[in-house]
Amino acid sequence: MNTAVRQPYAKGVRRTEEILSATREMLIHEGAEALTMRRVAAKLDMSLSNLQHYFTTKETLINALVDAQYEDYVAGLDERVEPGQTPEEQLGAFAQYISDDYQTDEGSILIWELWAFTGRNAYVADTVNKAHESERRIVRKIIGQISPNDSKSQLETKATVITSMFEGVGLFVAPGRPQAKSRKAVTEQLKAAAIAIARA
Incomplete structure (x- = not known):
């Protein structure tokens, strides 16, 4: 039965x-x-x-797809931050995850196509914002361990700058993009820059 x-x-x-x-x-x-x-x-x-x-409707279909991608993305972010790592290693691992994710169709092309709906679909825009907030939340926590004397405002500002760099790097290192062949070097510089900002 x-x-x-x-x-x-x-x-x-x-x-x-x-x-x-x-x-x-x-x-x-x-x-x-x-x-x-x-x-x-x-x-x-x-x-x-x-x-x-x-x-x-097409909107409910898109919303369901955005939800599925959001859940996968956030799960991937959390998995990359391991308790045994130093905060600097965690931030570097986080940067590596973003760079690696942009090498997949789901992490680059699909995300960019979903962004196309944000101007017309409030639910998609809200979910994209939640994904970015999840990213900033993890980065804020790591920065707080690197610079424990920072104020909440300083942590938020640093997290916003660092996550902006993480998201922006895909425009250059995703397959077919201008600096795709230099992805390894670009990613290493991204890690160093993120750590420097966190320590500043």
Whole structure:
């Protein structure tokens, strides 16, 4: 009896994941402007009405994808900060994670395509802001260990500058970008700059 109850739920979860995966692939390979509910349905060989059973509108579909990416991103950030490391090592590991993440389609192209929705979709904009705040929260905590006498205002300012550098580096070192071949050297300089700001 329990199995009979779980099967429809499992099927629904699996179908939802397939829809999100198809949406993710379409954004990566075709861009935000090409994304429509009909095209997602066609990609999965399902009717539009069936797709709308899972996601009633394009906005709800995008919101669900943003939520999934946000959860993965924050989990990745937390995993990189290990208790046994010095604060400087934690900050360096954090910078390395950002640089590495930009080497994936999900960490670069997909994120940039999702950013395209922030001007028209308040939910997406809010979730992107939450992701950035999670990043600053971790950086603030690390800076606080490096410079324990800093005020809250100083910690926030330093964290904002450092996370801005972390996010901006992807524009240059992601695959196909101007400094992609120099990514290792750029990332090492990024680590050194972040540590210097934290200590200042």
